[in-house]
Each structure stands twice: as structure tokens, then as C-alpha cells.
Amino acid sequence: MKETANETEALRAPAPFSRGERLLPYASLIDNPMPVYVNRVHESFDLRMHAHDFIEICLVAEGSGFHYLDTEQMAVTRGDLFFIPIGISHVFRPAAKGQPLVLYNCILTAEQLNSLLLAVQAEPGLVSFFNERGAGKAWFHLHDRGEEAQRLFRRLHREFSDRRPGSAAALCALTVELLVQLYRQQIEGPERAPSDPEMPAASMQELLAYIGANCSAELLAGDMAAKLGIGERQFQRSFKRATGVTFLDFVQSARIDIGCRLLLETTDKISAIAARSGYQDTKFFNRLFKKKTGVTPRQYRASLNLPQPPRLPAQTGQELD
Structure with a gap:
């Protein structure tokens, strides 16, 4: 696959940060020799609104609550899936104190994302899709279809935590699979529902x-x-x-x-x-x-x-x- 200089720069160029209360740098993910960073976290009211210098893909695994993105607020529940580019202010909150809101996060830099797509010789359409969203700081929200993302994130988290032989390669493969899933679902749109009669x-x-x-x-x-x-x-x-x-x-x-x-x-x-x-x-x-x-x-x-x-x-x- 041929990649233009503009496409490479779009992924690598640092985006200006929006109005996050604090910046979370990728360097703060201490001792991460793996090609991506994966965690499973119980959200609370402790973390402040923040931006970061990395790309974050997150999935609500359990519970419900709210996701604040800049001036947007949305209720979230199991299966809600987000792609958050560099520089977007956001934070998750449980519905109330004591109620669970558990997320999976897959975190990678723009350079890591670019390298993964190059390594698998991704077609230009897929590369352009993530270039445009990275350069334009365009987050998007989907809902997990058929638990596909849940299964992927469980495997990602297990490979990242266990560090078995071949885990780095497995993490790369699973992350690419996740990126393809995001791309397909965003391009193809939500599942079409049958037409419904108007409510009275x-x-x-x-x-x-x-x-x-x-x-x-x-x-x-x-x-x-x-x-x-x-x-x-x-x-x-x-x-x-x-x-x-x-x-x-x-x-x-x-x-x-x-x-x-x-x-x-x-x-x-x-x-x-x-x-x-x-x-x-x-x-x-x-x-x-x-x-x-x-x-x-x-x-x-x-x-x-x-x-x-x-x-x-x-x-x-x-x-x-």
C-alpha cells in the first residue's frame, strides 16, 4: 500500500489540546514495553475532566453512567464504544456513588496506530478514515454489535496482563481487528430497523x-x-x-x-x-x-x-x- 506524506503527517502531527482540566501523557503509562496499553478500570468521581496526547478506544463493560465530552453529555451503558482522538476533553462518571461503571481502554499513540496500519497493508480507505478523525479531533460513538467488541477487549486485556510468549504480536493483531470493526460499523452505519408506525x-x-x-x-x-x-x-x-x-x-x-x-x-x-x-x-x-x-x-x-x-x-x- 502506498502512503502519501500528508497521510503520515496527519497521524503524527500533534493536535492542539482542547479544554481538559489536565493532560494525561502517554509517558504516564509507566513501564509499558507492549505495542499498545490496555486496562480495565472502575470509574469513579475522582478523575477530573482531562485530555491526553494519545488515542483512546474505550468500551463500557459493566454498569451505567455518563460520558462527558467537551460540552456533550450522554448516558452510557454496557456496549457503548468510543473512539477518542488526541486532545479531546472527556471523563466518565458512574450514575451515582456506589454504582458500578467499568470500562476497557485500548490506548496507543498516533505513531503506533500508523505503524499497525502499515504493517497489515491496510487499504487507503481505512487509513484515510483514521487520518481524518485524528487530524480533525473527531471522536465518534458506536454501540457494540453482537458483543464483538466485548470479546475483543477481553482478549486484549488478557494478552496485555499475562504477557505470554507472543503477546506483543497478539496485541497488534487484536488491535487491528478492533480498528477494522470500528471502521466497518462507522462506514456501514447502524443496523437498519424495520419502519415503525408513528407514535400518537x-x-x-x-x-x-x-x-x-x-x-x-x-x-x-x-x-x-x-x-x-x-x-x-x-x-x-x-x-x-x-x-x-x-x-x-x-x-x-x-x-x-x-x-x-x-x-x-x-x-x-x-x-x-x-x-x-x-x-x-x-x-x-x-x-x-x-x-x-x-x-x-x-x-x-x-x-x-x-x-x-x-x-x-x-x-x-x-x-x-
Whole structure:
């Protein structure tokens, strides 16, 4: 396979980092003589929003929770699969303290990814696919089909942990298989579902009223679909047809509306307003608020000439609102 100079540079060129709270360098993965790094981790509320100088492929293996990517927030559960390029700010959180959220991670540098694709003489389309997403910092999200990724990650983790003879070669082969799976599923698109009848308009209106009244609580598309007695895929399609936006975008906008009202009616701290709007992560709330309104919560409040709550000095390891 011939590779152009531009394709090589696209994979190797360092991407500027986005607004991560901290940078996790590949060098921090201590003593990793293997061609890729694989782990299985129980997520908690300890890790802060972060970016990294490596590519991360992660799969939710157990439990449920939320994934924050820059200004996006999405509910995640077993089988959710992500490709996260260099420089993307993100963090996973369990649904609540004490509830499990277990992830597999496959981590490699841009150079390692490039070497793997060259070694197997990958066709230009596959190489270009990852070049474009690496250079453009374009993360993407899929759902594991038929437990294929679960099986691959179990084998990857076992080879990485056991270090048996031939483990380095096995890791390379399994990582390429994982990359091909990502490529095929992204190119071919989700499995086609049969056409479903429209849900009754009255049911949709009742559901929209319910979401509006409860948007600061945890709301999952699967639960909403169950309320209507339909599948989640049909619900997502019907919801967008009825509202013009996705379920996630609708809920986020409803929560930001609550934040605007609280900023107008109270002098509460931003962190308290974020929590009352449905977000325990104040920094994520700030980013989402600015994305939706064009200004930060503090700027929004100041524009209304409202009194500002007192700002206390930050303690070590803490941030001001």
C-alpha cells in the first residue's frame, strides 16, 4: 500500500489540546514495553475532566453512567464504544456513588496506530478514515454489535496482563481487528430497523410535558421509550421527527432553561444552580451553558445587573465557580 506524506503527517502531527482540566501523557503509562496499553478500570468521581496526547478506544463493560465530552453529555451503558482522538476533553462518571461503571481502554499513540496500519497493508480507505478523525479531533460513538467488541477487549486485556510468549504480536493483531470493526460499523452505519408506525401525538405531548417537569432528574432514552411501550430506536427516531432535535439536545436545553431562570431569580452560587439544573459537574454546566447561550452563567447573571454572590478564595485542589 502506498502512503502519501500528508497521510503520515496527519497521524503524527500533534493536535492542539482542547479544554481538559489536565493532560494525561502517554509517558504516564509507566513501564509499558507492549505495542499498545490496555486496562480495565472502575470509574469513579475522582478523575477530573482531562485530555491526553494519545488515542483512546474505550468500551463500557459493566454498569451505567455518563460520558462527558467537551460540552456533550450522554448516558452510557454496557456496549457503548468510543473512539477518542488526541486532545479531546472527556471523563466518565458512574450514575451515582456506589454504582458500578467499568470500562476497557485500548490506548496507543498516533505513531503506533500508523505503524499497525502499515504493517497489515491496510487499504487507503481505512487509513484515510483514521487520518481524518485524528487530524480533525473527531471522536465518534458506536454501540457494540453482537458483543464483538466485548470479546475483543477481553482478549486484549488478557494478552496485555499475562504477557505470554507472543503477546506483543497478539496485541497488534487484536488491535487491528478492533480498528477494522470500528471502521466497518462507522462506514456501514447502524443496523437498519424495520419502519415503525408513528407514535400518537397525544403520547408525545404527554412525554414532552413529563420531560419538562422532570428534566433536572436523570432521564434516559430507554426509560422514556418504555413509558410509551416502544423500542429505544423507534423512540429516538420519533422524538426527533416530533421536536426537530435529539432527545439529549432537548433535555440539555430544558436544563439550561432552568439554569437561566435560577440565575434570574436567585443569588445562589453557580455550583448550586448547576446541581439544581441536573449537573453535578459545574465546569461541564458552564461549558454547556455557554454553548447554548453564547455566554457563561456568570456573564449571563452580570448582564442582568443582578447582585453577585460572594466569591471565596479557592482551597487547594478546588476551583472557583
